[in-house]
Amino acid sequence: xxxxxxxxxxxxxxxxxxxxxxxxxxxxxxxxxxxxxxxxxxxxxxxxxxxxxxxxxxxxxxxxxxxxxxxxxxxxxxxxxxxxxxxxxxxxxxxxxxxxxxxxxxxxxxxxxxxxxxxxxxxxxxxxxxxxxxxxxxxxxxxxxxxxxxxxxxxxxxxxxxxxxxxxxxxxxxxxxxxxxxxxxxxxxxxxxxxxxxxxxxxxxxxxxxxxxxxxxxxxxxxxxxxxxxxxxxxxxxxxxxxxxxxxxxxxxxxxxxxxxxxxxxxxxxxxxxxxxxxxxxxxxxxxxxxxxxxxxxxxxxxxxxxxxxxxxxxxxxxxxxxxxxxxxxxxxxxxxxxxxxxxxxxxxxxxxxxxxxxxxxxxxxxxxxxxxxxxxxxxxxxxxxxxxxxxxxxxxxxxxxxxxxxxxxxxxxxxxxxxxxxxxxxxxxxxxxxxxxxxxxxxxxxxxxxxxxxxxxxxxxxxxxxxxxxxxxxxxxxxxxxxxxxxxxxxxxxxxxxxxxxxxxxxxxxxxxxxxxxxxxxxxxxxxxxxxxxxxxxxxxxxxxxxxxxxxxxxxxxxxxxxxxxxxxxxxxxxxxxxxxxxxxxxxxxxxxxxxxxxxxxxxxx
Ligand code: M6R
Numbered sequence: 001x002x003x004x005x006x007x008x009x010x011x012x013x014x015x016x017x018x019x020x021x022x023x024x025x026x027x028x029x030x031x032x033x034x035x036x037x038x039x040x041x042x043x044x045x046x047x048x049x050x051x052x053x054x055x056x057x058x059x060x061x062x063x064x065x066x067x068x069x070x071x072x073x074x075x076x077x078x079x080x081x082x083x084x085x086x087x088x089x090x091x092x093x094x095x096x097x098x099x100x101x102x103x104x105x106x107x108x109x110x111x112x113x114x115x116x117x118x119x120x121x122x123x124x125x126x127x128x129x130x131x132x133x134x135x136x137x138x139x140x141x142x143x144x145x146x147x148x149x150x151x152x153x154x155x156x157x158x159x160x161x162x163x164x165x166x167x168x169x170x171x172x173x174x175x176x177x178x179x180x181x182x183x184x185x186x187x188x189x190x191x192x193x194x195x196x197x198x199x200x201x202x203x204x205x206x207x208x209x210x211x212x213x214x215x216x217x218x219x220x221x222x223x224x225x226x227x228x229x230x231x232x233x234x235x236x237x238x239x240x241x242x243x244x245x246x247x248x249x250x251x252x253x254x255x256x257x258x259x260x261x262x263x264x265x266x267x268x269x270x271x272x273x274x275x276x277x278x279x280x281x282x283x284x285x286x287x288x289x290x291x292x293x294x295x296x297x298x299x300x301x302x303x304x305x306x307x308x309x310x311x312x313x314x315x316x317x318x319x320x321x322x323x324x325x326x327x328x329x330x331x332x333x334x335x336x337x338x339x340x341x342x343x344x345x346x347x348x349x350x351x352x353x354x355x356x357x358x359x360x361x362x363x364x365x366x367x368x369x370x371x372x373x374x375x376x377x378x379x380x381x382x383x384x385x386x387x388x389x390x391x392x393x394x395x396x397x398x399x400x401x402x403x404x405x406x407x408x409x410x411x412x413x414x415x416x417x418x419x420x421x422x423x424x425x426x427x428x429x430x431x432x433x434x435x436x437x438x439x440x441x442x443x444x445x446x447x448x449x450x451x452x453x454x455x456x457x458x459x460x461x462x463x464x465x466x467x468x469x470x471x472x473x474x475x476x477x478x479x480x481x482x483x484x485x486x487x488x489x490x491x492x493x494x495x496x497x498x499x500x501x502x503x504x505x506x507x508x509x510x511x512x513x514x515x516x517x518x519x520x521x522x523x524x525x526x527x528x529x530x531x532x533x534x535x536x537x538x539x540x541x542x543x544x545x546x547x548x549x550x551x552x553x554x555x556x557x558x559x560x561x562x563x564x565x566x567x568x569x570x571x572x573x574x575x576x577x578x579x580x581x582x583x584x585x586x587x588x589x590x591x592x593x594x595x596x597x598x599x600x601x602x603x604x605x606x607x
Contacts, residue, residue: 001103002087002199003028003194006070006162006172010188010218015064017202018071019056021191024198026052027255027595027602028101029075029394032086034555036097038169039066043094047072047086051596070162070172070192072099075601078107079124089128091135092120097166098134100127101194102158102179103606110154120537130161142169146218148175152214152227156349160209162192171219174225176209178376179605180348183207183215183222185237190217195372196240197391205237208374222255256487256594257392260580264442266399267573269388270406271435277385277406281367282414283343284383285310289337290319294326294355296604298397298479299343302404305475305572306341309408311567313422314415314429324607326355331362338364343398345407346603349377354607356380369407371400394595395602396487398580402441402481402573409434409570426567433566435572442561444577452578455558456585457489457544462513466504466539467494467579469517470527476517476572487587487594497523497530510538515582516556517575521568522548531555544578 003025007017018035029263033046033055042079044064048055052073055224072087079085088097104110107126110133112184115121119132130151137147144165152159158178163244164171174181174192184199184206191199192215196206209224210213213233216223224233252258285291291310293303303320310316318341318409321329340359344352347370356366360380368381371389378384390401416422422430459465465484469477474496481494496502497516508514518527528551529542534553543549547563560578564571587594 002075003073003198004070004101004160004162004192005173005194005198006099006164006192006217007068008170008172008190008217009067010221012067013065014064014067014069016062018069019052019061020201021193022071022073023052025194026073027395028194028594029073029083029601030078032074032083033061033072033087035061035064035069035071036088036164037066037069038166041166041169041233043097043164043166045088045090045097047088048083049081049086067163068170068172070097070099070164077103077606078126085123085125087127089123089125089131091131092343092354093116093135095167096131096134096163098127098131098161098163100130101160101605102177104129104155104159105157106155107588130155130163134165138167144171145173145214147182148173149214149227149230155186155458160194168219173214174209174217175214177211178202178353180375181209182374183209183217185222190219190222192217200240204240206240207235207237210379226484254394254584254595256396256398256584259357259392259394259399259576260584261445263399263402263445263577264438266389266403267438267441269437270403273385273388273407273410277383278289278410278414279516281383281385282411282418284339284365284367285316285341285415285420290339291316292326292330292334292338292340293318293320293343294323294340294352295343296323296349296351298401298482299345299404301475301479301482302408303343304478305405305472306408306412308472308475309412309569314411314419315421316415323349323355324351327358331358334359334362334364336363339367340364341367341369342377342381343369343404344377345371345389345397345404347372348603348605350605351389353377353380361417369404371403393602395597396483396583396594396602401576405573406434406437409505412423426453430567430570433570437566437570440564440566440574441577445575445581448560448562449576451560452581453585454561456589458558458581459542460586460589462490464512465490465492466500466507466512466514467492467517468500468514468530469519470497470523472569473517473523473527473573473575474520476575476579477515479576480515480517480583483580483583484586486600487524487583487588487592487597489598490586497527500530501533505533505537508534508537508539512539513542514539515542515579516544518543518545518549519568519571519575520549521571522587528552528555544575
């Protein structure tokens with residue numbers, strides 16, 4: 001987690017630019033914020049706990065002198081979100097300032113060693129050891145860049161760091177291991193950041209820094225070297241074709257709402273993924289001895305839905321696994337015949353990457369589906385597909401979920417075709433139906449948003465919700481629950497509906513809201529039975545139904561009616577849309593900020 005940003009300008013003040021860059025990175029963590037600049041041989045720092053706007057209001061983050069600086073927006077790992085723990089962190093003499101994203105596993109040993117050498121620590125963070133380590137090496141009269149390199153060699157764990165020192169007032173030295181770091185290169189300025197949108201308004205030329213590399217930035221440009229052998233690395237900037245406004249709210253009050261509305265467009269893009277990539281991945285899936293679908297959170301729900309798809313269409317049995325459980329559950333049995341299809345929007349989720357690493361060590365094949373070009377997942381996967389959702393800023397995943405489902409559906413259809421398991425007519429129908437999904441989603445948003453908003457008003461004061469579905473609908477139920485819980489903070493449950501009578505039904509009393517996912521598929525009859533069971537015990541039934549489902553309309557207290565006409569295997573995409581909108585409006589009703597749920601961050605890069 002955490003966002004880092006640094007820049008060197010040929011002229012002008014760096015602090016307002018760093019402040020702007022940090023605003024773009026705020027989704028990565030917003031416990032505290034800080035900026036350090038260098039001017040005329042002095043280090044200047046402002047930092048405090050709280051969101052960027054609040055800290056800026058108190059301290060005026062733009063009012064720091066100098067054309068070089070680094071900044072940080074924090075998601076606390078070591079040390080509570082207090083001012084003293086906010087980055088940048090400094091050495092004993094306030095000559096060096098460090099911003100860091102990641103976790104230093106051996107920081108306790110290093111801290112003891114440095115304290116024994118007389119260093120005084122101010123914070124409870126792991127990061128501060130970096131500043132003192134560099135200070136210690138620099139006592140031997142070595143260059144700043146060499147001191148950063150020596151410090152990095154001592155550190156176990158993950159890091160993306162950017163460091164400045166009054167001893168080298170024209171340089172930012174950065175290094176990366178397992179945490180994202182990219183450069184932005186412009187004519188009169190150079191930037192370093194945790195991700196590309198942070199500097200997109202300034203430049204669209206970007207260089208991805210790889211694990212084990214150190215970079216020196218100056219107003220002459222950048223020099224990349226391997227930390228291990230100090231070899232020079234030549235890497236030219238690539239042009240990024242995201243428009244800067246793609247990362248802005250475009251008139252919507254929140255990124256989440258913008259991203260929900262963007263889904264038709266993004267789903268159209270997802271359908272443009274080149275066949276050669278889909279075909280290659282299909283070939284790997286076809287050959288696999290066993291297939292695990294590995295992911296966390298929303299991406300896991302996409303995997304769960306995909307497991308039904310692969311089974312129903314391609315006759316391929318898969319194991320959907322929550323990434324943080326993978327090593328415990330399958331770490332010993334995974335082998336050269338195993339294939340992992342790993343799904344991660346960010347491509348940087350620590351739990352997911354840990355599962356990947358353990359499988360790779362046992363010679364398994366790793367396939368990746370991600371939204372971020374240059375992410376760690378794209379570098380470790382044998383084959384990867386970029387889902388083409390565009391940057392997602394809202395912490396709650398919405399457009400990336402539906403794009404993941406679209407890609408996974410395309411793969412399942414291709415595999416079905418390859419295996420000859422489904423008739424040509426059926427394949428054609430599935431392919432045509434996939435093409436119609438963007439329009440269907442557009443129609444659902446335009447016709448149902450107001451109704452969902454009213455539903456949220458009606459149920460805003462409920463203390464808990466139950467989400468039930470069957471088959472693929474159970475994956476949608478889980479995703480609807482996650483969305484509601486993470487941004488409205490209402491404790492909720494989701495189950496496959498058939499399982500509800502094995503315990504959870506005891507919760508039901510008069511007025512308990514139960515949301516049913518009711519596509520008109522092979523599960524429809526059984527879902528009606530489950531609705532009856534809940535109704536008989538006094539539950540308030542909210543049903544997401546297909547248009548003209550008169551039977552369920554009769555039973556439900558409230559319903560949202562969607563017109564899909566899709567084959568049953570493609571129902572998850574349209575059915576999740578009302579649930580995303582419901583979570584969004586519930587969050588607003590309860591006075592929350594849906595883009596920045598408490599305790600969460602967009603990219604969870606700690607285990
Ligand atoms: O970047 P990833 O897809 O690997 O992220 C996985 C989860 O952290 C993520 O889906 C999370 O559950 C979302 N905030 C849910 O909205």
